[in-house]
Amino acid sequence: MKRYRELIAERVFLLSALASSAITVAILVFMVFMGLPLLKQGGLYQLLLKPWAPFQGSFGIYPMIIGTGAISLLSLLFAFPLSLGCSFLIGSIAPPSVSKWFRRLIELMTGIPTVIYGFVGVFLLVPIVRELFGSGSGLCILTAALVLGIMITPTMTLFFCDSFDRIPKAYLDAADALGASPVQKLLYVILPAAKQGMINGVILSLGRAVGDTLIALMLAGNSVRVAESVLEPARTLTAHIALVIAADYESPEFRSIFACGVVLYLFTMAVTFLVRYLTFSKDQTV
Amino acid sequence: MRYRSLERLTIIFAWLTGLLLLSAVSLLLGYLFIKGYQSVNLTLIFGDASPLRAILLQERVFNGLFPAIVGTLILVLLSVFWAIPIGMATGIYLAEYASPRAKRVLDAFFDVLSGIPSIVIGLFGFAFAVFLHKHYSDRIGPCLLISSIALSFLVLPYIIRTTQASLEGIPRETRLTALALGATKFQNIFLVLIPRSLTGIMSGIILAIGRCAEDTAVIMLTGAVASTGLPRSLFAQYEALPFYIYYISSQYADRAELMQGYGASIILILLCAVLFSVAYGIRKGLTHFALYRP
Amino acid sequence: MTPDIKIRVADLNFSYRDRTILQDVSVEFPEKTITALTGSSGAGKSTFLMTLNRLWENIPNAQMQGTVEIKLQNQFRDIYAPDLAVTELRKMVATVFQVPNPLPMSIRKNVAFPLKLSGERSRGLVDEKIEQALKMANLWDEVKDRLNEDARNLSGGQQQRLCIARALVLEPEVLLLDEPTSSLDQASTAVIEDLLLKLKDRLTILIVSHHPEQVKRIADKVVEFTDGRIITAP
Structure with missing residues (x-):
């Protein structure tokens, strides 16, 4: 009796684990399956590198890939220095009481809903950008990247702080005993030792930036033309999915969003495996 | 003195960025609260409805947030209800x-x-609903059930990770105590290990709740609409x-x-702030694990 | 001839999380000698060392009362006085830990690290001081051809001598060692003991030790701790 219960329990746990991992696979399979007809029709080249012009029968997602790249990389450009400075502050420069309080605040900030960033962006930042640069509607790559940058900064900061926390205490003791000031400890001991973890943090943050839907959808203007400057509107892969969903289920337009889904999925996978590879590969010497 | 100036610059830089982030966020929240x-x-x-009658479902609310x-x-509740058993069991x-x-x-x-973007999970839910609609029943389309299932996929990793982390964090001695007294593995898990890690698991669940409450991308593809009143089923x-x-x-x-x-x-x-404060209050170390996903 | 006093500790009390670690400790240490701190584990020896370089200030929930004065640059100074920066103090009162803790960098960079901290930039001077310190620590001959190798590749005894060299490079006046040989084999221990005897002409050494033979071999003076108090201070 007891034996059976043990066995059943183990089987249930195993089944749950298998089911959970099956979800991961199922999502990819479904995306590929739904996007396949379009792929057969025009080929991978057409899909990835052609512009989006439904009335001319061209359903390439090239502009969206460019839009996603531009917005997420630009947002990283804003978020990286900001996160770096904030993690310095928390990791060593601020006095302990301030650092603890600041870290708690940043943790809370990761909980602010994305849609709120978008909402305030629409009504506060968009008019400012419009006035400042005097062209267009204010809905553009720059606006979206600014807000996205602010949004991923808390997460990136925490990734950085986390890699600071993993540094062996012996290194910190050594620096202290040699009379290093907090900022010296940071620059010459903590940073070199935490480099690997920080690279992981940047990659994971890029993953978050690429995966975000709402901010680009609300602030980037969603134009399907390839933008020529950061003050022009653009559309990301994620926003494209949200915008096309209403179309006819059988149409090539509808099929194309699954191509977006597959691209996003594969990107996620690349990010995950890159980070895993970097984490598992041997510690590097400074 | 090159080193000295580098050090001084670093300090100034750190405080400036801290100030910048702080002011960006106060601007965001301040703007919202002052305007709203x-x-x-x-x-x-x-x-225009009476609050009491609305809560008792005797009166429909047409121009308020109550249905939302x-x-x-x-x-x-539904999403977490689906995600907790399978997530914990997996953990x-x-x-x-x-x-x-x-x-x-x-x-x-x-x-x-x-790491899968939530919009992709939403798309999966939507396509699944369409698939069911075409092959099984006209009654099924994007709806509350589909949304909650898709959202549960989104938060499953949080629950798996916090469960796993808090179980693995239990010291060896505690692990062995019940086993030494003749408990089976299953008894040990349910009578000793799970109760010991409940706070950790709880913080994962609360994070999952917060994530479900704030997500927009999944639900906009799977059945949320701007105005329909309370869900009927x-x-x-x-x-x-x-x-x-x-x-x-x-x-x-x-x-x-x-x-x-x-x-x-x-x-x-406010809803998210409350949920996050509770989660971090319960256990801040574990939330990090959920965040970092090593 | 009675040697000059180097360190004066008076009425020192130390507690951690409301538990008393050191109680009414008053003691003096003579200049250019080796003093061994002995006593059972948990008696407060390591804590006492940390009050001499203020390293305990990194420990949360710790508290200290009392005065510690060290003769630095021929002048007695209260090391807790606000006009003495803690980083300056630690450059003059160097510490070597129980477990060797080389930083994750090359041998050269490890020894150069304190010089980097004090802003020394002249490459020639840095190289000269590195060589001097490594020679003083009896390590030069073993590492002179592999200065750019990772310090963590050295043996335990070599790592500990590297840490001593790193502590010596700024020419400190006091050297604190917390059971520096407890993780080492006999041969490495002997090398380090010789080294300490050689160093005592230059600076004041305080060493926590558990081994009576070691104490007998190297110490000029013994201070024994029991339950946070000093019982023998001849």
């Missing part, structure tokens, strides 16, 4: 049963799952706070509607 605090009152939630709030609450398997090899493979799956469309905020920002007709958007934002932010 006047609209936060009972009328915002219940419109209820929709979000039901959605969150237990990873921590207590899986061989190192199996663990590595499964870990990779869950790392990928936790699991197979009906529904209203939700974050979707309402998104909708207002692009489609508002007049000032009154816009003010409702501000009000809804404040309510959503």
Whole structure:
């Protein structure tokens, strides 16, 4: 009796684990399956590198890939220095009481809903950008990247702080005993030792930036033309999915969003495996 | 003195960025609250209906947030209801049963799952609903049930990871105590290990709740609409706070509607603030694990 | 001839999480000698060392009362006085830990690290001081051809001598060692003991030790701790 219960329990746990991992696979399979007809029709080249012009029968997602790249990389450009400075502050420069309080605040900030960033962006930042640069509607790559940058900064900061926390205490003791000031400890001991973890943090943050839907959808203007400057509107892969969903289920337009889904999925996978590879590969010497 | 100036610059840089982030966030929240605090009152939630009668479902609320709030609450409860059993069971398997090899493979799956953009999960839910609609029943389309299942996929990794982490964090001595007294592995897990890690698991669940409450991308593809009243069944469309905020920002007709958007934002932010404070209060170390996904 | 006093500790009390670790400790240490701190584990020896370089200030929930004065640059100074920066103090009162803790960098960079901290930039001077310190620590001959290798590749005894060299490079006046040989084999221990005897002409050494033979071999003076108090201070 007891034996059976043990066995059943183990089987249930195993089944749950298998089911959970099956979800991961199922999502990819479904995306590929739904996007396949379009792929057969025009080929991978057409899909990835052609512009989006439904009335001319061209359903390439090239502009969206460019839009996603531009917005997420630009947002990283804003978020990286900001996160770096904030993690310095928390990791060593601020006095302990301030650092603890600041870290708690940043943790809370990761909980602010994305849609709120978008909402305030629409009504506060968009008019400012419009006035400042005097062209267009204010809905553009720059606006979206600014807000996205602010949004991923808390997460990136925490990734950085986390890699600071993993540094062996012996290194910190050594620096202290040699009379290093907090900022010296940071620059010459903590940073070199935490480099690997920080690279992981940047990659994971890029993953978050690429995966975000709402901010680009609300602030980037969603134009399907390839933008020529950061003050022009653009559309990301994620926003494209949200915008096309209403179309006819059988149409090539509808099929194309699954191509977006597959691209996003594969990107996620690349990010995950890159980070895993970097984490598992041997510690590097400074 | 090159080193000295580098050090001084670093200090200035760090304080400046801290100040910048702080002011960006205070600007964000301050703007929202100053513009919107006047609209936060009972009328915002219940419109012209009487609050008591609305809560007792005797009167429909037409121009208030009540249906959206209820929709979000039901959605969150359902999603977490699906995610908790399978997530915890998976976490237990990873921590207590899986061989190192199996663990590595499964870990990779869950790392990928936790990184999938929510819109992709939403698209999956939507396509699945369409698939069911075509092949099985006309009655099924994007609806509350589909949304909650898709959302549960989104938060499953949180629950798996916190369960696993808090089980693995239990010291060896505690692990061996019950076993030494003749407990079976299953008894040990349920009578000793799980109760010991409940706070950790709870913080994961609360994080999952917060994630469900704020997500917009999944629900906008799987059944959330701007106005339909309270959901009538699991197979009906529904209203939700974050979707309402998104909708207002692009489609508002007049000032009154816009003010409702501000009000809804404040309510959503307060809801998330409460959930996150509770989660971090319970255990801050574990949340990090969920965040970092090593 | 009675040697000059280097360190004066008076009425020192130390507690951690409301538990008393040191109680009414008053003691003096003579200049250019080796003093061994002995006593059972948990008696407060390591804590006492940390009060001499203020390293305990990194420990949360710790509290200290009392005065510690060290003769630095021929002048007695209260090391807790606000006009003495803690980083300056630690450059003059160097510490070597129980477990060797080389930083994750090359041998050269490890020894150069304190010089980097004090802003020394002249490459020639840095190289000269590195060589001097490594020679003083009896390590030069073993590492002179592999200065750019990772310090963590050295043996335990070599790592500990590297840490001593790193502590010596700024020419401190006091050297604190917390059971520096407890993780080492006999041969490495002997090398380090010789080294300490050689160093005592230059600076004041305080060493926590558990081994009576070691104490007998190297110490000029013994201070024994029991339950946070000093029982023998001849």
